[in-house]
Every structure is written in C-alpha cells, then in structure tokens.
Amino acid sequence: MEKDNQNNKLENDLDILKEIFIVLKLTNKYYRILCQKFNITEMQFEVLYLLHISGDNGLKMSELGYKLEMARSGVTLLVDKMALAGLVKRRADVEDRRIIKVMITEKGNEIMKEIFPSDEIFKVSSLDFMQQDEKELLCKLIIKTKEKLVSKVSMV
Structure with a gap:
C-alpha cells in the first residue's frame, strides 16, 4: 500500500513536471x-x-x-545590434556621465504598443483567462519550484 502511494505521488509529480515542460515549450513557441x-x-x-x-x-x-x-560583453553586443536596428539608444546618465543608460526608441515603442495595447495587458495573452489572484498564486508556485530546482542544481 505504501509503495503504491509512493508510485502514485511519483506519477503525479512527473505528470505535473511534464505539463510544466509542455507549457514552457508552448510559451517559447508563442514568443x-x-x-x-x-x-x-x-x-x-x-x-x-x-x-x-x-x-x-x-x-x-x-x-x-x-x-x-x-x-557585460554580451549586453554590449546586444545593445549595439539593437541600436543599429533603431530599437534602442544609449544616453549618458544625467547625474553621472560615466553611467550609460539604454532607452527605448520610438521604433521600439511602436512594437511594444502593438504587443501591449495598454500598459498592462497583452493583446493576445497566454494568461488572459486567469483571474489576478490565480496569476499571483501561479507566480508564487513557480517561484517556489524554481528556488527548489536551483538548490538541487547547485548540489549537483
């Protein structure tokens, strides 16, 4: 009986992880x-x-x-490419000119405005079917799972 419960738990955990993996793949495809x-x-x-x-x-x-x-080197290359494409620009910080800030350009903003018609909502969101409290719970559970996985990975 105890062994059956452990097998059921294992199957349920694996089923959950399989579903998380499928959601991850679909989310990647969506983006x-x-x-x-x-x-x-x-x-x-x-x-x-x-x-x-x-x-x-x-x-x-x-x-x-x-x-x-x-x-830092990867960020520099990425920002360089995006600046060449007209998506971002660099500006020296007003208070400390040694600090470089990256700003979104009008072209970059146009893309974001099409994806985000308002400041809060995706035009086509993969989570638009959830209530806010459900999203918050999902986020907490994902973070909790991530923290556990990070600790397991660091042990390997």
Missing part, C-alpha cells in the same frame, strides 16, 4: 512567433519589454545585464 512577426529576436523582445516597463528612465547597462542574466 518565437511573436518575435518573427516583428523581425526581432527573443532576447531583443525581452530587452524591449524591460525598457518599455522602465518608462522614460531607461535602464543602466549594468541593470540590463543583471535582469537578462548576461555578462
């Missing part, structure tokens, strides 16, 4: 299609999103690297 529509890479979309939500202040290159979990 790939979205990026293809606007002729940008997924990483460029992430940068545009971060700059879009940062408002007129933009982000320091170091902040962008931290949020993207990228090395």
